[in-house]
Every structure is written in C-alpha cells, then in structure tokens.
Amino acid sequence: MGRVTSFDPELSPRRAARAEAERRATEAIEVVAVAEKPAMSRRLQRESAVTAAGRGTRWASQPRETRRRVAVLALGLTVIAASGVAIGAARAGSDPAALAAPEVVAVIEGPPAVPAEGLPVPVLAEAPAPASRCDDPAFTSVLSSGDDAATIAAIGGAEAFRSAVASGIAPCISLSDPNRQWVVVNKKRPFDPSDYRPGDIVMPDGVRALKESGLRRQAADALTALVRGAADAGAGEIGYLSAFRSYTNQQSTYAERVAVVGVEAADRESARAGFSEHQSGLAVDIVPCDRSCGTLDDVAASSQGAWVRDHAWEYGYITRYVEGRTDVSGYEPEAWHLRYIGTDLAKVYHDGGYTTLEEFFGLPGAPTY
Numbered sequence: 001m002g003r004v005t006s007f008d009p010e011l012s013p014r015r016a017a018r019a020e021a022e023r024r025a026t027e028a029i030e031v032v033a034v035a036e037k038p039a040m041s042r043r044l045q046r047e048s049a050v051t052a053a054g055r056g057t058r059w060a061s062q063p064r065e066t067r068r069r070v071a072v073l074a075l076g077l078t079v080i081a082a083s084g085v086a087i088g089a090a091r092a093g094s095d096p097a098a099l100a101a102p103e104v105v106a107v108i109e110g111p112p113a114v115p116a117e118g119l120p121v122p123v124l125a126e127a128p129a130p131a132s133r134c135d136d137p138a139f140t141s142v143l144s145s146g147d148d149a150a151t152i153a154a155i156g157g158a159e160a161f162r163s164a165v166a167s168g169i170a171p172c173i174s175l176s177d178p179n180r181q182w183v184v185v186n187k188k189r190p191f192d193p194s195d196y197r198p199g200d201i202v203m204p205d206g207v208r209a210l211k212e213s214g215l216r217r218q219a220a221d222a223l224t225a226l227v228r229g230a231a232d233a234g235a236g237e238i239g240y241l242s243a244f245r246s247y248t249n250q251q252s253t254y255a256e257r258v259a260v261v262g263v264e265a266a267d268r269e270s271a272r273a274g275f276s277e278h279q280s281g282l283a284v285d286i287v288p289c290d291r292s293c294g295t296l297d298d299v300a301a302s303s304q305g306a307w308v309r310d311h312a313w314e315y316g317y318i319t320r321y322v323e324g325r326t327d328v329s330g331y332e333p334e335a336w337h338l339r340y341i342g343t344d345l346a347k348v349y350h351d352g353g354y355t356t357l358e359e360f361f362g363l364p365g366a367p368t369y
C-alpha cells in the first residue's frame with residue numbers, strides 16, 4: 001500500500017473525499033518544497049552575511065537552520081489548509097468528483113514564499129560554547145587512568161593539551177595534581193597535601209649522584225638518556241647534586257639558608273617547605289663532572305650547561321628558572337635546575353619559545369608567597 005494517487009469509485013464518499021484531500025495535500029507539499037527554495041534562499045543569504053559579520057563564524061549554520069524551520073512551517077500551513085477544505089467538503093456530503101478544486105488550488109498555486117516571508121523569523125538561542133573534552137567520557141577515562149602521555153595524545157597532542165588548559169576549557173585537567181607531569185608548583189601553588197610524596201622514586205641508572213636522591217621513574221629514565229646524550233655529543237659528564245626532596249628535608253634546607261642569608265635572600269633561592277618542585281620527584285639539580293664534579297654555580301659556564309640549554313627538551317626536561325623571568329617564576333635564574341614535563345610538552349615548550357611554565361599554561365606569575 002502506498003499513498004493514494006487516484007480517485008477510487010469503490011470508496012465511500014467521505015473516505016474518497018479524504019483520500020482526494022490527502023493526494024492534493026501531498027502535491028502541495030511537493031510544489032512548496034520546490035518553489036520555496038530559490039525564493040527563500042536570497043533573503044536568507046543576505047541575513048547570513050549580516051549575521052556572520054556581526055556575530056562571528058560560529059553562527060554560520062544559522063541560515064540553514066532558519067531556512068529549514070521556515071520551510072517546515074510553510075508546509076505545515078499548506079497541509080492544514082488543504083485538509084480543511086477537503087474534510088469540510090466530505091462532512092457536507094458533497095460528491096467527491098465535484099470537490100471544490102479551485103479553493104484547494106488557490107492554496108496550492110499561490111506564491112508559496114509569500115506566507116513564509118510573512119512569518120516571524122524564529123529567534124534562535126545563542127550558539128553553545130565549544131564542548132569541553134571534559135564532557136567526553138572517552139577522554140576523561142584516559143585522563144583518570146593516570147597515563148600522562150596517553151592523556152595528551154587523547155586530547156590531540158601536546159599543543160592541543162596546552163591550549164585547552166591555558167584557555168580554561170578543560171577544567172578536569174588539574175595543574176595542581178602532584179602526580180601528573182604537568183603539575184605547576186610555585187610560590188602561589190604549594191603541594192596539596194603539603195607532605196605529598198610520589199610513590200615511584202628510583203635512582204637513575206648510569207648517572208653519578210652526589211646524594212642518595214632519586215626521581216620518579218620516567219624522569220629518572222629520561223635523565224639517564226640525557227646524560228648519555230651529552231656524553232655522546234662530547235659535552236662531558238653530567239652528574240647531579242639532588243633530586244627528590246621530602247617535605248621535612250625542605251624544612252631543614254630552607255631553615256639553613258635563612259640562618260645564613262636571611263628570609264628575603266633565602267626566598268629568592270630556596271623554596272619554603274611544601275613549595276619546592278623537588279618534592280614532585282620531577283626536578284633535578286645537575287652539576288658538571290670531570291674526574292670530580294663541580295658545583296651548581298659551575299653549570300652555566302660549562303660545556304654541559306651549554307648542551308643542556310639546547311638539548312634538554314629533547315629528553316622531556318626544561319630549564320625551569322631562566323634569566324630575566326624572576327618576576328614570573330619567583331626565582332633567580334638556575335642553570336642547574338631541570339624540570340621533567342615529558343617529551344611531548346617539552347617539545348611544545350621549546351618550539352613555542354616559552355621561558356616559564358606559568359606562561360606556558362596561562363597561569364599568573366608567582367614572584368612572592
């Protein structure tokens with residue numbers, strides 16, 4: 001059974017009238033659908049240009065939606081009018097063959113765009129903001145797995161990750177989570193909990209350590225590769241003085257500095273307990289070594305220091321405190337202090353010419369506590 005396409009004399013007058021009305025209504029739909037297009041599109045194209053210029057490109061889909069809604073309204077009115085005429089005739093017991101066609105034709109043949117033009121244009125709601133990846137269960141599942149590299153890949157790469165965090169559209173990514181490689185710690189951003197301690201601290205293989213002080217496993221493996229890279233490049237041996245520092249260790253370190261140079265000077269070179277990147281297990285203070293190792297202050301002028309400035313990012317490390325950025329980082333330049341953020345983010349940091357992690361992630365500067 002398809003739609004009724006011709007008059008059937010076997011039908012009762014009432015059913016026959018309804019069938020004829022349906023047939024004519026169907027024709028009306030087709031006629032309007034064809035006639036509406038060009039008549040409407042020119043007006044809506046003008047609206048489109050004005051709207052797009054006034055409100056930006058995200059409104060680009062509005063004219064198509066408007067056109068669709070107007071067409072639906074026009075079709076609906078035409079069908080209602082045609083049906084009303086036919087049903088009225090059937091109720092009056094008219095001969096279906098003598099159905100008042102001219103009245104129906106008037107509806108069908110009238111310029112279909114005119115009633116549509118006269119209709120109020122629907123007021124569309126403001127287009128919604130771009131959906132956050134935090135609303136995507138597939139992404140939040142990867143995020144909550146704790147796999148930093150997989151999370152960055154899932155959001156579309158390191159630059160997409162950085163951009164999403166910096167613009168505030170990914171609030172589920174926390175720069176305060178001490179377990180993530182993208183954690184940002186500074187004088188305004190202490191560890192939470194203050195006595196946080198990572199669970200996977202290990203000593204890096206094949207690296208001279210002047211203290212029994214380890215790094216989180218990925219940072220340790222990256223330091224091993226970095227030290228090998230420097231040696232292979234002929235830059236000399238890189239050792240390190242210290243890496244992970246516990247909360248209690250920071251307390252004693254800071255207190256010692258305050259005793260020697262006072263609070264003001266100590267705050268420029270040593271973090272208060274709970275505010276040091278070293279507590280993350282992702283920061284290391286390197287030293288240049290020959291037969292014996294030099295001091296932190298020897299790094300800047302050493303061949304090892306020069307190599308690290310150019311190549312540390314290739315291993316996922318950045319120089320966290322550089323010349324001229326004390327106003328943002330809160331620390332005097334430290335050529336020896338390397339911070340692991342993973343190879344993906346470190347490449348974007350390097351390629352983008354960033355000099356502070358605060359600016360990288362769109363955070364305010366932290367010159368003081």
Ligand SMILES: [Zn+2]
Nearest residue numbers: 283284285337
């Ligand atoms: Zn350090």
